[in-house]
């Protein structure tokens with residue numbers, strides 16, 4: 001009875017992952033086949049355009065082959081008919097596989113990168129880059145006005161207005177995970193998303209401050 005129950009749970013789990021048809025499973029089959037040098041097999045998990053791109057690429061360069069490659073899943077973001085799956089490459093770096101849902105089947109799609117949903121890791125990196133830019137603006141402001149550590153702006157509005165006005169910051173940045181309804185690229189949005197903090201203390205994001213992908217400038 002115990003074994004039967006185990007099998008029932010196992011087959012249910014298989015059903016839930018769609019017998020290997022979700023973005024994660026498709027990305028795994030595609031990536032593993034490609035790394036194992038099975039190009040025509042990998043193409044079965046990709047859109048027609050992507051298949052053509054692979055053909056062109058493999059006719060021009062020797063595709064890297066690693067027979068021991070195993071797909072090391074990190075995360076999956078599904079946004080309607082589009083998905084992005086992040087995995088760890090053999091060297092330890094992360095890479096993304098973009099997918100689209102066509103006729104109810106997920107296929108790897110390597111074109112129009114920009115329209116693909118951003119993963120939590122990408123959003124975190126974008127936000128940290130913004131905070132670095134704000135921090136550099138603070139340093140430049142402090143140098144110009146001889147402000148020392150501990151000095152603070154009267155408000156974040158005043159700080160951002162000064163940074164952009166003096167062109168230390170090229171735009172009013174925003175956090176990609178913010179739930180603020182203020183328009184992106186406006187002073188109101190920058191103020192809604194970030195706390196400038198005094199000179200000598202790092203700028204902070206108000207949106208994602210805890211968890212694995214917390215937006216914290218170190």
Ligand SMILES: [Zn+2]
Pocket residue numbers: 127128175176177178205206207208215
């Ligand atoms: Zn953020």
